[in-house]
Amino acid sequence: MSKKGKVVLAYSGGLDTSVAVVWLKEQGYDVITMTADVGQQAVDLESAKSKALRTGAEKAYVLDLKKQFVEKFVWPSLKANGMYQSVYPLNSALSRPLIAEVMAEIAKKEGAVAVAHGCTGKGQDQVRIEVCTNALNPELAVLAPVRDWHFSREAEMEYARAHGIPVQATHASPYSIDDNIWGRSIECGILEDPWNEPPSDAYTLTCEPHDAPDQPEHVEILFEKGIPVALDGVRMDGPALIDKLNLQAGKHGVGRIDMLEDRLVGFKSREVYECPAAMTLITAHRALETLTLDKRVLAAKKELEVKFGELTYEGYWFSPLKDAINAFIDETQQYVNGVVKVRLYKGMAVVRGMKSGKSIYSETLATYSENDAFDHSAAVGFIKIWGLPIKTWRQVHESKEAIEIPAQ
Numbered sequence: 001m002s003k004k005g006k007v008v009l010a011y012s013g014g015l016d017t018s019v020a021v022v023w024l025k026e027q028g029y030d031v032i033t034m035t036a037d038v039g040q041q042a043v044d045l046e047s048a049k050s051k052a053l054r055t056g057a058e059k060a061y062v063l064d065l066k067k068q069f070v071e072k073f074v075w076p077s078l079k080a081n082g083m084y085q086s087v088y089p090l091n092s093a094l095s096r097p098l099i100a101e102v103m104a105e106i107a108k109k110e111g112a113v114a115v116a117h118g119c120t121g122k123g124q125d126q127v128r129i130e131v132c133t134n135a136l137n138p139e140l141a142v143l144a145p146v147r148d149w150h151f152s153r154e155a156e157m158e159y160a161r162a163h164g165i166p167v168q169a170t171h172a173s174p175y176s177i178d179d180n181i182w183g184r185s186i187e188c189g190i191l192e193d194p195w196n197e198p199p200s201d202a203y204t205l206t207c208e209p210h211d212a213p214d215q216p217e218h219v220e221i222l223f224e225k226g227i228p229v230a231l232d233g234v235r236m237d238g239p240a241l242i243d244k245l246n247l248q249a250g251k252h253g254v255g256r257i258d259m260l261e262d263r264l265v266g267f268k269s270r271e272v273y274e275c276p277a278a279m280t281l282i283t284a285h286r287a288l289e290t291l292t293l294d295k296r297v298l299a300a301k302k303e304l305e306v307k308f309g310e311l312t313y314e315g316y317w318f319s320p321l322k323d324a325i326n327a328f329i330d331e332t333q334q335y336v337n338g339v340v341k342v343r344l345y346k347g348m349a350v351v352r353g354m355k356s357g358k359s360i361y362s363e364t365l366a367t368y369s370e371n372d373a374f375d376h377s378a379a380v381g382f383i384k385i386w387g388l389p390i391k392t393w394r395q396v397h398e399s400k401e402a403i404e405i406p407a408q
């Protein structure tokens with residue numbers, strides 16, 4: 001056992017976290033790595049494990065967290081139509097509390113004194129992981145080697161070479177990417193100038209809308225209590241449903257987002273996202289809520305959705321306000337059952353139909369045909385009383401003013 005004890009490091013297998021293994025060992029820790037599969041595209045879990053062990057980790061956990069991620073983080077967010085600044089479906093932000101939670105569990109099991117992550121000092125992922133870890137287990141120290149070691153890129157590569165860590169010889173991606181089953185976040189490089197149109201090489205999940213098939217495709221999504229459970233009548237679990245929809249909607253160029261966002265750490269940044277399944281599901285879910293929820297519940301929920309997005313973005317996943325909002329949302333979602341038909345076509349997911357056994361839309365009330373059940377005569381008294389406060393006000397305050405009508 002080394003002098004400082006054990007640390008659990010969130011390990012992607014990339015350069016930064018590999019260098020972090022060596023660096024933490026040099027600081028006197030025994031390193032245990034944790035690599036999470038949350039549905040990212042290019043994840044080679046076995047090689048991440050062997051690389052961690054080769055680099056000096058004493059133990060390497062590799063965990064398939066897709067189901068947990070979807071059920072405990074993505075679905076609650078979908079029920080809240082979770083978006084930050086009305087645009088970003090929180091794909092990256094949602095994975096951080098899960099990673100913090102799992103690291104804290106491993107730390108407990110292994111008797112570790114600290115957890116560590118590879119975030120820089122400029123992003124919000126450091127804030128999320130650290131705030132969540134402190135909330136879950138205040139006794140754990142949180143180390144941030146990449147924030148602390150002050151290496152330039154060149155010095156980091158030199159350090160890696162000197163310690164036998166393979167440095168990719170191939171041309172590295174010009175972007176910083178973070179991805180999981182709920183979407184892909186792309187920033188840096190040419191995207192840093194908001195005038196630059198994102199080049200097509202930034203995207204891997206979606207095609208250019210103008211290159212998408214000329215024939216639209218419809219998908220029917222069955223929701224139960226606000227959660228999607230079947231596509232086109234075929235039931236499947238959460239990860240399978242999202243994977244399928246990512247392919248289907250991505251093929252039609254659905255889910256591209258280009259955003260100038262307000263970071264928690266005080267500055268604006270430009271980020272591009274591609275979230276085909278997330279955008280399709282949020283669109284469908286929102287529509288189904290209009291069919292099944294009361295007008296005032298919808299209005300109150302909309303306000304709380306904004307709050308939900310902010311709290312998630314800002315690292316407050318485990319906060320009491322987030323829990324209270326979730327309780328409100330879950331109460332509403334027991335009625336959100338039904339099927340939504342969505343058309344995928346040239347970059348757009350558009351609702352083309354919906355039905356629900358819990359629909360509070362009444363065709364006999366809404367119709368203009370002879371089956372009309374609406375009591376037209378009741379409108380007379382309703383209008384009198386509805387308009388009474390304004391009529392009274394104007395009689396008192398504006399009775400002398402009259403619009404001058406010019407003589408003809």
Ligand code: ARG
Nearest residue numbers: 092093176177178185186187
């Ligand atoms: N801006 C997003 C967020 O803070 C994504 C962050 C990670 N993006 C990246 N390209 N590495 O949630």
